[in-house]
Each structure stands twice: as C-alpha cells, then as structure tokens.
Amino acid sequence: MSRPIRIANFSGYLGDRYTAVDEVMAGDPVDVLVGDYLAEVTLAALASRHRADPSRGYVEYFLDQITPHLPALAARGLKVVTNAGGFHPAGLAAALRERIEAAGAGLTVACVEGDNVLARLPEYAQAGHALENLDTGAPLSSWGVVPLAANAYLGGRGIATALAEGADIVVCGRVTDASLTAGPAAWWHGWAWNDWDALAGAVTAGHIIECGPQAVGGNFSGFTRIANMLLPGFPIAEIAADGGSVITKHARDGGEVTVDTVTAQLVYEIQGPRYLNPDVTVHLDTVRVTAAGPDRVALSGATGSPPPPSTKVAVFGQLGFSTVNTVYVTAPDVDAKIELLRAQISRALPEGVDGLEITRIGTAAADPETQWDATVALRVMATAREREALTELNLAQRLLSLYLQSIPGFYHDGGAPFGGSPRPRIDYWPALLPMAAVGHRVVFADGRVLDIAPPAETATVAQPEHPEPGPAEDTGPLRRAPLGSVAYARSGDKGGNANVGIWVPDERAWPWLRDHLSTAELRRLVPEVKDLPVVRHEFPRLKAVHFVLRGLLGTGGSSNLRVDQVGKAVGEYLRAKHVLIPEELLTRRENGDVAD
CATH class of the missing domain: 3.30.70 (Alpha-Beta Plaits)
Incomplete structure (x- = not known):
C-alpha cells in the first residue's frame, strides 16, 4: 500500500480497560487493531493457570471483549492481532472460531505458535544449549527449580505471513510486544526482511503504542499538564512505507499525545540504545521525536541493523x-x-x-x-x-x-x-536460544502449517559505552529543588533489572542534566542501588539520561519481595529527590517559558 497503515492499540497489559475494544471500534478509522496482554509477571500467572488446566492459559476475557464486534470487523475489513493466546494460542483460536460461526461473521483466524519450548528443554540441554541466565551467566541446570513454563520471544514474521495468507485475526503467544505492530506494517508495505531501517521504524512505533494509554498521558510524570486525564484514550501509529511514523490518538478520546508522552515510552523498559528484536536491532539513539500538530508526534530517523542470532527465552518455575x-x-x-x-x-x-x-x-x-x-x-x-x-x-x-x-x-x-x-x-530465569533452534510457525483453520524461517542475516551487537560526565560547567546561581521540577522520568522492569529514563523538555536544560546525573549521583540519590551494578547511557536527541539498575528487582518481578514489585515507581521516587538546579532553569519552568 502507498499510504501509511493505521494501527490502533486496544490493550497494554492483562487487566487494561475492559471497554477498550468498544472505544477503539467507535473511534477514528484504522486498518489493524492490536492488543498486548503479556508482561513477564502475566506469563508467570498464566503459567500456573495453564499447568492446572491445559485447556486454559489464554486470556479469556479477550473473547468477551471482541465478540460483540465480530460482525463489524468483517464489514469494515479490519484486522486484529493479539498475543492473548498466552500459553494456548490454538485454544483461543478455536474458541474464536466458535464465536465467529455463531455470529455469522465469516472471519478467518490463524495462530502463531512455536514460542512454547518447555517440552524441548531436555532436547536443548542435549544439544549443548545451556540457557545461561542473562544476568548471572549460570546454566539453567544450576537453577534448582523445576521449570513450569518456557517461552521464546518470536518476531513479527509469522504475523505478516498470516495476514498475507488472508487471516483476519492473528492469535499469538509470546511474540515481542512491538512485533504486534511491526508484523502488520511489514505485511502492509511488503517490506523485505532486510529492510532494516523500515523495520526499525515499525518496531519503534510498536514500542510506543504497545502499552496503550501510556502514550496518551497515562503513567506520565507530567500528567498535571495533560488535559482530560480522567479517561485517556488508546494510541494509533500511522506507519509509512519508509518506516517513519506519526503517533496519534482517537480524536474523541481523552488524554494527549505530546513529544514528552512519546519520549516516556521510548525510554521505557529498555536496556540501552540498542533495542534488540528478533526481526531487527533498533538504534534508538538515532530516533528523532518532533511535534507534528495537535495530538500528533512524528518519529523519524530510526536506523536498524540485522537482529541478534539469539532470542530471549523466559523460563518460569515455582520457587x-x-x-x-x-x-x-x-x-x-x-x-x-x-x-x-x-x-x-x-x-x-x-x-x-x-x-x-x-x-x-x-x-x-x-x-x-x-x-x-x-x-x-x-x-x-x-x-x-x-x-x-x-x-x-x-x-x-x-x-x-x-x-x-x-x-x-x-x-x-x-x-x-x-x-x-x-x-x-x-x-524467573531469562536466557537466550539461537533463533534457528526455535520453531516459528503459523497454523491456519484448515490445518495448514507454514514454517517461518529464522533470519538469514544476524549480527551480535553490544550496547555503546558512554563515559561519565566530567566536571560540570558553571551554570550560575543554584537552588535546591526536586529533580522533578525540571525533569520527567519513566521506569520499568526487565527481569531482575529496573530501568529508569530521565529527560528534560527544555533543550537548554540538557547540558545540566547530562553533567549532573552521573552514576555516582544516581547512587547518592537512590541508596537502594549503592551496591548494585548500574549502567548509564545518554540519548542526546531525546535529552535523556538512562540507567539500568541491575538486580534491584532480585531475579524478577514475579518473585522479588519488594512492595514496588516491578519498579514502576522508581522514576517518580528519583524525581522527588532534591538536588541543586540552576536558578535560570527553575525560573523558566515556573514562568511557563518551557513548552512540553
């Protein structure tokens, strides 16, 4: 297609607003609806349910969300892609087909499988795949916990194939969150799987909209500056043929899409400037974020390179x-x-x-x-x-x-x-497997199975190393005030690690933030990490400093004993800390001279 594809999110996690599908169906015209339900802690919960009853293990209320809209989906020619399949994509696909038949909607359902590798763990061990822990390097055999679930992260190729073969609804298990968007974009535009920059742009857009209302003002440090926050809507990504995109929302819904709500998502739950995906490695430090009109933010400049040869495997066991x-x-x-x-x-x-x-x-x-x-x-x-x-x-x-x-x-x-x-x-035990060792296939209603080949070209990349800032330049008079007076933050989890990105909306505040927020300063501000490994990166185009706090969440959100189990409040905690800030920056902010 020559025009951009319009992809609307309707779920950011298992527990998101139940009425979201109703809202999106009543909103602005789109081409594809995508729903993300599978956080790592969600997988842990679904694993227990699936173990107790193998016929379950998928997100059952997705069925109730989508059922009233099946005839309208068919009439409008809309596609739906979701990872609500959880541990049993085939079970959800079968349940959907029953509902479609009852509604007389005539929609076709395909499911993407191969992520569930629990039964193959002995085979992998015999083949020499030790599934070393990403944080400790220890082999899985040393865990001392019996795995009850193991899921490899798949990319968007199976989704694109299912859509190209005529599927109206694509049900997935553990694909990466951004793949729910990247797969439809690749199908729509007919990209080759080595169109690295286009794929990187789509993955970036997918990363922005995967968490639903977060891109529209939800969970945003600057929420007091967002109009109509009572019921923020769900985001839309308009992805062009070159991978560039515009993030927007349904005009009738609350919340706002701004440069800062989008920046918040860009620095959310990442490990650094290199964002690894099974289809492409995204270089997030090349992304530009610019205002393109009311509730319209343009993403450009994303560059990509071949994906890594391995993909992450999430292994769970009862501790x-x-x-x-x-x-x-x-x-x-x-x-x-x-x-x-x-x-x-x-x-x-x-x-x-x-x-x-x-x-x-x-x-x-x-x-x-x-x-x-x-x-x-x-x-x-x-x-x-x-x-x-x-x-x-x-x-x-x-x-x-x-x-x-x-x-x-x-x-x-x-x-x-x-x-x-x-x-x-x-x-939780995070590990890696060669993508060639993971089955990736699409299963259609008539029993056809299409195997998805692993990437033909891969490359191992490391996160860049950014030196610690030197002595700060003289910025004039200073005043002690909360860091949040001039900066926003967003934090999240990646297994046992928490990440936090801190950025400033004022371009003139960036040199101060970069010089002030060293690793040593972070350790001073957050005593909980004083003895933990901390990785620091800079994102000059986003005016952001980013930290990975290794081990703050123990071995993972599903097992650690913290009250803030998955680190969602770390960013706001950091913003509450008082630091010495240039008087000039505070005065500009207080006088409203900084546009968000």
Whole structure:
C-alpha cells in the first residue's frame, strides 16, 4: 500500500480497560487493531493457570471483549492481532472460531505458535544449549527449580505471513510486544526482511503504542499538564512505507499525545540504545521525536541493523509460597515501635520459613494535622519453600495476637481482613536460544502449517559505552529543588533489572542534566542501588539520561519481595529527590517559558 497503515492499540497489559475494544471500534478509522496482554509477571500467572488446566492459559476475557464486534470487523475489513493466546494460542483460536460461526461473521483466524519450548528443554540441554541466565551467566541446570513454563520471544514474521495468507485475526503467544505492530506494517508495505531501517521504524512505533494509554498521558510524570486525564484514550501509529511514523490518538478520546508522552515510552523498559528484536536491532539513539500538530508526534530517523542470532527465552518455575499482610503503626516513637514489632513477629519462626520481609512504608509527620498524617504502614511478607510451613506460621494469627501485648497505636485495616492463604511464588530465569533452534510457525483453520524461517542475516551487537560526565560547567546561581521540577522520568522492569529514563523538555536544560546525573549521583540519590551494578547511557536527541539498575528487582518481578514489585515507581521516587538546579532553569519552568 502507498499510504501509511493505521494501527490502533486496544490493550497494554492483562487487566487494561475492559471497554477498550468498544472505544477503539467507535473511534477514528484504522486498518489493524492490536492488543498486548503479556508482561513477564502475566506469563508467570498464566503459567500456573495453564499447568492446572491445559485447556486454559489464554486470556479469556479477550473473547468477551471482541465478540460483540465480530460482525463489524468483517464489514469494515479490519484486522486484529493479539498475543492473548498466552500459553494456548490454538485454544483461543478455536474458541474464536466458535464465536465467529455463531455470529455469522465469516472471519478467518490463524495462530502463531512455536514460542512454547518447555517440552524441548531436555532436547536443548542435549544439544549443548545451556540457557545461561542473562544476568548471572549460570546454566539453567544450576537453577534448582523445576521449570513450569518456557517461552521464546518470536518476531513479527509469522504475523505478516498470516495476514498475507488472508487471516483476519492473528492469535499469538509470546511474540515481542512491538512485533504486534511491526508484523502488520511489514505485511502492509511488503517490506523485505532486510529492510532494516523500515523495520526499525515499525518496531519503534510498536514500542510506543504497545502499552496503550501510556502514550496518551497515562503513567506520565507530567500528567498535571495533560488535559482530560480522567479517561485517556488508546494510541494509533500511522506507519509509512519508509518506516517513519506519526503517533496519534482517537480524536474523541481523552488524554494527549505530546513529544514528552512519546519520549516516556521510548525510554521505557529498555536496556540501552540498542533495542534488540528478533526481526531487527533498533538504534534508538538515532530516533528523532518532533511535534507534528495537535495530538500528533512524528518519529523519524530510526536506523536498524540485522537482529541478534539469539532470542530471549523466559523460563518460569515455582520457587515456593508467600503470604503477606499490612499493619499500621502510629507516631510517636515509630522507630522503637517497629523494632519491637519486628522482634515479636520474628520470634520462634516454624522450621521451613526461609524469609520474613518487614517493610516500613512512609514517614509520620512531625506535627500531624490528622491521624493519618501520624500513620506509617508496615508490610509483612513471609516466604517458604513448602506451603505447610506458612500454614503453620499462620501470619495473620501471629499479627492478630499482638494487639494486647505489643505497641500502642497498632492496628490493621478493619475493612480489609487479614489474609492467610499462601500463594505460589514464581521465579524467573531469562536466557537466550539461537533463533534457528526455535520453531516459528503459523497454523491456519484448515490445518495448514507454514514454517517461518529464522533470519538469514544476524549480527551480535553490544550496547555503546558512554563515559561519565566530567566536571560540570558553571551554570550560575543554584537552588535546591526536586529533580522533578525540571525533569520527567519513566521506569520499568526487565527481569531482575529496573530501568529508569530521565529527560528534560527544555533543550537548554540538557547540558545540566547530562553533567549532573552521573552514576555516582544516581547512587547518592537512590541508596537502594549503592551496591548494585548500574549502567548509564545518554540519548542526546531525546535529552535523556538512562540507567539500568541491575538486580534491584532480585531475579524478577514475579518473585522479588519488594512492595514496588516491578519498579514502576522508581522514576517518580528519583524525581522527588532534591538536588541543586540552576536558578535560570527553575525560573523558566515556573514562568511557563518551557513548552512540553
């Protein structure tokens, strides 16, 4: 096609707004609808469901979301691509076909398979694929946990093939999030699979819209500057034949698409300037982001190179069980009260309880105006290899028994009774496999199977190394203020690592940010990472500094004991820190002289 393809997102994760498909169908004209449901922690949850019942393991409410619109999809000639297939794409495809037949819609469904490699793990071991942990380098055989799920990340080739063969709805398992967009773009424009720059542009656009309303103001540091944030809509990517794109939204919906809402997504959940995808390696540091009109932001300049020879494999296994409750402590003497509580809760733990994490949340005001200003939350989590140890511990009863023998001002939320049932604790093992060792195939309703060949050309690339900034230039008078006074941030997770990108909307603030935010300064601002490996990169075109905080999330979001389990609040925490900022930058921001 000569015109750009218009791809509309309707889901950013499992749990996103249920009415999204209704909204997108009532919105502006588009060509393809894409829905992303599979975060790493979501895979962990679906893995348990699939293990308990092999007929399940896909996102069941996607069926209910899409069913009312099946006749309209057929009438308009719209395509739908989703990874709601989870662990059972064929099961979701079969359920869809039943609903299509009942609606008389005449749509065709294909599914993309091959990502589920659990049954092949012994075969890989025999072939010498050790599936070394991406963070530690240890082989999978050393894990000590029985894998219950293993999924390789597939690219967009299967999706493009399914669409080229006439599929109306393409159901996938674990393809990369951006592949949901890149596959349709490659099909629409007929790109060769070595059109690296075009593919890189499509993957970049896919990375922007994959998280739904986040590109339209959701989860954005500057949300107070976004109009109509009550119900931000879902984004649209208009991808041209050269891979350049415009990010926009449905005109009738809330939120805004700005340079900064798009920048937030560009620095979200990445490992650095080289963004690795099974179809192409994207050089994010070449991307330009420019305003192209109200709620229209242009992405240009993306360059690509051959993909890596390997793809990521997400392996999950049950590490044990956990149970958690929250209680409250009231000032004064908060430190002493928590010290006594900690000792009482930890006393005489049953054998087999291998962890007790007691986390203080918040600080009481020095002169509280209300009772809640004097209140600090205390979150108590216990872990064990076996469920029986936590049942014996009975954490809820242990906490409840302290009411008359512990501290004054101690209570729990009477509207949320203590919970006591242990929950499975799922560990995560990220590894690599050669793409040639992963089956990638498209299965059609008539039983036809098309095997998707691995990339003919690959290349191993490393993230660039950026030197630490030197002594800062004299910027004139300084004032202590929150970093967020002049900078935005977005943080997320990649397995056990958290990432955070910090950028400034004011071009004139970029030299100060680059010089000020060294690795040493980040360690000072965020003491939690002072002993962890930290990787720093710069994105001059985005006016951004980016950090990877290795190991902050333990071995992964599904198993670590942090309250902020997947690091989504790290960016705002950093913005709340007070630093010395040039007076001139603060004055311009306060006077509204900086356009977002």
